[in-house]
Amino acid sequence: MLIATWNVNSIRTRLNQVLDWLDEVNPDLLCIQETKVDDPFFPAASFEDKGYQVRYYGQKSYNGVAMISRYPLKDVRCGLLGELPNDLDAKLLEDQKRVISALVNDIRVVNLYVPNGSSIASDKYQYKIQWLSCLSRYLNSQKLRDEPLCVLGDFNIAMEDRDMHSPERLRGGIMASELEQEKLRSVLQDRLHDVFRLFEGDTNHWSWWDYRSGAWDRDKGWRIDHIYLSSELLDQSVSCVIDKKMRGKTKPSDHAPVLVDINWPPQEEYEDDSFYLHH
C-alpha cells in the first residue's frame, strides 16, 4: 500500500500538477494540506474521474486538508475531536481546518496541518503549542487507540539537527525550538515512529524549501513533512522517500511529496528471500 503526504499550497493552483503526479506515482492514498479552499469549491470531480474517493475539510485562503483514496474512506472525522485542554476553547480550535482522519484499508490515517507558529515571540506560537496538546489528547482517545495508526502531514517542526539545513543558526527558532520538539515527542510517545528514519539516517534530505532567499537553488531546506507509523505498520514498511523533483517544477508548491510503501495487509512473500531470487 502506497501512502503519500503533500502540502500542495492551494489545491486549485496546483490541481494539474497533483493530477499528473497521481498518474505518475499511482498512490493508494494521497493526503494533502493547505488546500486553501472552502468545501463547496474543492475540485472533487477531477479526482473522482480518476477513480479516487475524496474527502475534504477546508476553508478559504488558509489551511484545509483532504484525503484522496483508491480505498473506501471509512469513519471520516474532521477537526480535533475529544477532550480539550482548559486553556483553549473549542471554537478557537475548530476555526482552523487542520485535521482530517479516516479508516483506510484497516489503517487509521490522520492527516495533519500543524500550525506554523510564525515566530517564537508570536501569539501564533502559543497557539501551536496548545494545538499540539490537543493533538495528544485526540490521539490518546479510546476510539483511535486500537487501530494500526498512520499520522502524517506537514508538522512544521524539524525534530533534530539533521532535519534542517543550518542547525547552528536555526536551532531554537520557529520549527526548531525545544518546546515544539518536546510537544511533538509527547504526541508520538512510544507508539509512533518516523518511518523516513527507518531507511535514511543522513542529513540533506528536505521536504520543504522556502520560496524566499533562493532556498531551492541553494538547497537550503527542512524536513518538516513526516509520516509516523505504529509498530505493526513500521514492521511492514518497504520504503520511504521524498519526491524532491516536484519542488523543481515550474510554479511548484514549496513542499515536496513524501511517500511510504507498506506491505499491507502483510504478505509472506515480502519477507521471503526466495521470492526475490525467483522473480
Added chain:
DNA sequence: ATGTCGAAATCGTTTCGA
C-alpha cells in the same frame, strides 16, 4: 536583504500568512 509565493480585499495594489 523577511529576498517569494498564493489568496482576498482594500480590488489592478496592498495586506496577510507562511
